[in-house]
Amino acid sequence: MGKHERQKIEEAEKIIVKILNSQKLTTSDRENYWIDHAFAIAKKIKEDFPYIKIARHLGNRYDNTGDILILSNKREFFIETKMSDTKTGIGTKANIGQDALTENLLFENNPKSWSEFRRDKKHEEWVNDYLNHFVKYPKYILKITNPILQKEEKARYLRELKKKKNKTAENILNLIHERDKKEKIEYLNYLKGQKQRKEMIKKFFVLITLGIHKKDVLENLIKSNNFFQEAQNLFVYYSNIFQGKVIVHKEDVGEKVRKIMERFLDFAIIFPKDVTHCKIVGIKKDGSREPLLQIVLHWKNIAQGIKTPCLNIFDLTG
């Protein structure tokens, strides 16, 4: 299977819409990698909602969650699809901005963001110090005037050398990696000492669960009080491969959120020891806790500590 299936996935969403609207499929539609998933999902949607008037593909829009809009008898609802080749893969729930933990008022007294914390730790400087343990960078890298770009190219260069079993390169990247990991844990320890805002944590959990991940939308909605309507009409269809067959299951997001709200008295962030993540947990009446979301401090590009810090969020609710 190819690595990047995003366009194909988007085409598959459009194919689902065509099937729902009883439109003819093209040859290339039928050759889509996810065609079996598309048929299976469309079939299940039809079973679940027999009175569909029209379906529309939404694509990337700011004003809603979900990939597909369905107009049924007087009702309209949104459908989000997640197609996976594996048995259980449901993908990353969200991958949001590095400072989202502090930008969304989850803590009292406005604690430092991860990026501010790193600035205080002189992250860029120590990374550069390590990178400069290597002294034979090619000219084209040394000529780069933008220090950020030069740092990235150095790291990239070392990454390639590491693939070729160069020990020095590997050692440097490992040192950066280890120190960065310590820095992440140190930051999480710092957050651990902050007073939490339970209501905000609850809202944050609900919004992420609803698929609202974009920085500004998240920040605005979390300050408002009536975003629950958004949940009422959202359904996620997951398709997975199980024993060679496509299995589809539907998730009613509104119901899921309602149930979780009933089940838990309270919400909190916990900080397991010595790992690079924290977790949002629900707390029941008897005080017991259940994990809901895992939030990982992470660097997306090149190597840890180098480029594009972010938060990876995983759904732990099963």
Next chain:
DNA sequence: AGGTATTCGACCTCAACACA
């Protein structure tokens, strides 16, 4: 082996910026 933790890639949009 199988689950969990961690790392990383590809592609997308958008806004800032330079430049004509």
Next chain:
DNA sequence: TGTGTTGAGGTCGAATACCT
């Protein structure tokens, strides 16, 4: 003042490492 370029941020997902 439109237009091309570039970096930051966002999204979806896989690959790999690391446990027990």
